[in-house]
Every structure is written in C-alpha cells, then in structure tokens.
Amino acid sequence: MTTRIFLASTLYGAATLAAALDAGCFGPAGRRILLVCNTTANPETTPSLDELAGFAQLRHRFDDVLSWNETVSPAHPGGWSPRPDDVPLWERHLRLLWNLGDDDVELAVESIQVDPALAVCRIFTGAPVTVYADGLMSYGPTRNKLDPLVGTRIDRLLHLDLVPGLRPVLLTEFGVAPEVIPADTFVEVLAQLAGAAPELPDLPDGPALLLGQYLAALGILTAEEEEALHVRMLRGAVALGHSRVVFKPHPSAPAHWSRALEREAAELGAELTVLDVPVLAEVLYQRTRPALVVGCFSTALLTASTLYGLPVARTGTGMLLERLTPYENSNRVPVTIVDALLPDLADAAAVAGREPGS
Numbered sequence: 001m002t003t004r005i006f007l008a009s010t011l012y013g014a015a016t017l018a019a020a021l022d023a024g025c026f027g028p029a030g031r032r033i034l035l036v037c038n039t040t041a042n043p044e045t046t047p048s049l050d051e052l053a054g055f056a057q058l059r060h061r062f063d064d065v066l067s068w069n070e071t072v073s074p075a076h077p078g079g080w081s082p083r084p085d086d087v088p089l090w091e092r093h094l095r096l097l098w099n100l101g102d103d104d105v106e107l108a109v110e111s112i113q114v115d116p117a118l119a120v121c122r123i124f125t126g127a128p129v130t131v132y133a134d135g136l137m138s139y140g141p142t143r144n145k146l147d148p149l150v151g152t153r154i155d156r157l158l159h160l161d162l163v164p165g166l167r168p169v170l171l172t173e174f175g176v177a178p179e180v181i182p183a184d185t186f187v188e189v190l191a192q193l194a195g196a197a198p199e200l201p202d203l204p205d206g207p208a209l210l211l212g213q214y215l216a217a218l219g220i221l222t223a224e225e226e227e228a229l230h231v232r233m234l235r236g237a238v239a240l241g242h243s244r245v246v247f248k249p250h251p252s253a254p255a256h257w258s259r260a261l262e263r264e265a266a267e268l269g270a271e272l273t274v275l276d277v278p279v280l281a282e283v284l285y286q287r288t289r290p291a292l293v294v295g296c297f298s299t300a301l302l303t304a305s306t307l308y309g310l311p312v313a314r315t316g317t318g319m320l321l322e323r324l325t326p327y328e329n330s331n332r333v334p335v336t337i338v339d340a341l342l343p344d345l346a347d348a349a350a351v352a353g354r355e356p357g358s
Helices: 011-022 068-072 084-097 117-123 135-139 183-195 223-239 257-268 281-288 299-307 317-323 332-341 348-353
Strands: 002-008 031-036 064-067 104-109 129-132 154-160 177-181 208-211 244-248 271-274 292-295 312-314
Touching (some): 011 129, 011 154, 011 177, 011 183, 135 299, 135 332, 183 281, 208 281, 223 292, 244 257, 244 281, 257 271, 299 312, 317 332
Parallel strands (some): 002 031, 002 104, 104 129, 129 154, 292 312
16 A cells, blocks of 8 residues: 655645645545644744644545654754664654554655755655645755755656746756646635634735745844835835735744834824734735735745736845845745846836736
C-alpha cells in the first residue's frame, strides 16, 4: 500500500494541497496523512493550522492529521533535523509511531530548502517527493544548495499560476518540471474556507484593504520602518479617495502596531477597521470585495489581481530592493515581480489605469 504524507505549516498551504487533490494532481493512495507543523517563533502560544477556523472544510481530504511539532518536541521544527547516523532510527521510529508498517511512502512538502520539509525528506530516504510552491518564491532560484540525495528524488513542482506566462525556475537545477494547480479549483477551496471563517467585525463594503507582512521579523525592516510603511499605505489609499479602510495585520505582528494607523486615520478623517482575528486575505476578498488592495510584496497582492480581478497597488518595494542583503536574498525575486508588475500606490494614474489581472 502507498501512504502519501502531505506536510503543511499554514492554512494557505493546506488549501493549496486541497485544491491539488480536488484537481486530480495526485494519484490514488491507500492512506493520506496531513502532517501539520507550526514553525512560528513561539509555537506553544500560536495555534497550528488544524486549530484555525475553516480547517474543518479541508479535513475530509485526509485520513489522518498528525503533528510534527509533537513528534520532534521539545525541539523547534524549524531548527531540527536528524543527524545522518540517526536517519535509519528515525524512519523506523516514525513507521511505528504513525502505523506505516512496510508501506511505500510518498511525500508532498513546501519550502524544500529548509526544515521541517528537509528533515522529513531526509528521514524517508528514497521516497519520491512532490514540492508545492509557497507563493512567489517559486519564480526565483532555489535559495540554498540542496543535497542531491533529496533533490534528485523531486519529480515535480506544483504551483499556482500567479504570474501568467512566467515559468518558475525553482528546482530547475534538478530538471524538475512545474505543474499548474488550476486556479478555479483553488478559488473553490477558498470559497469553502470563506463560508466557515470566524465571525468578523462589521466590515464596510468595497473598502481599501491594507496587507501587513511583519517584515521586521525577517530583519528586512526595523519595527519603526514597518509602522511607517503601514502609515504610508493608509495615506496613499486615502489620497486615492478611499475613506473606508481595513487593515489586516500579520498574525504574528505586535498589537500595538495598529495604534499609529489609528491615530493617522483619525487625523485623515478615514474610517479604519483593524482585524484582530486570523483570517486569510482571500477570505476577505470574497467577503468584502475590496475596491483596492494595498501591500508591499505579499503574495496576496497577486492572488487579488490574478484570481479575483481586484485593483491592487504596491508601496515600499523600491526601498526593499535597495535593502535586501545579500543580493541573492530569496525575497528579491518576489519583490522584483511585484515592483515590475503592479502600480505604485503614489501614482494615481497608474493605479486607475491598470486592468485587474493584467
């Protein structure tokens, strides 16, 4: 029997896998396991994806849901990998722990360059691997040199066609072919999540939606600079005539970051709503149908434009392109794509003249 193990760390990733399964991107398997990992800085205080509202809509696609965090506890899943000499012991242990027996194992993982995906692939030596792409980074090169014992087992790269006409180069050094997950299937899965989303505050129809990314946690900006970036988003949206604004902060961002926005909104006479519940941006697209989506280089800008046909604008990308170090920083390609394709928030004519999805 074949057991297929799907590794996911976010609800967005799990939804991507669900869409791939619904579209028939994976063949039949005797057992499907969703292996959930929480790679946030403090996973003990952050809910994992299987605890989030909407996960129940995805659950039926998998026979079992297991926790990688519990498996490797007390180690952090983002910083642990087995020692080479221990790999056979770990595979034997997991086959017993997860009742795999002598099953053939196949893997589907995200972010193959780092743990926990790399750790799981190392443990199940010889298992064929499918990589599903996490956003815009699929269009850039593999950021770390990958062990050939892992790279040569990767048979394909599943990705969303967020930039039509642009072919991903991730893993091309191993001759891995990209395969598109149908956009309409992905949107259908997101619609299921939207129907089961947590109760949201009263949101205006057609607001300007601002997307926070918590770039300070990545060391790209300081906390003060990121707060200023959010304020610039707000000012730009108001300057374009949007008086009703919704700010979606990153789930891990400090709560006090919204205070500067609230003060600025009061001065500008804008109606600001700050979301304090974790929800995918794509759920908000369906719930509120924003008149404009503003962000820095979030993948959600491309899903808004390409999948939902919403007007979008970016800000702060020029500064990031100057700041990113080293030059080969894995965020450079996503920032460059957004900077090249999307209009600058400060350019009213460009924002008004761009056809959504183009």
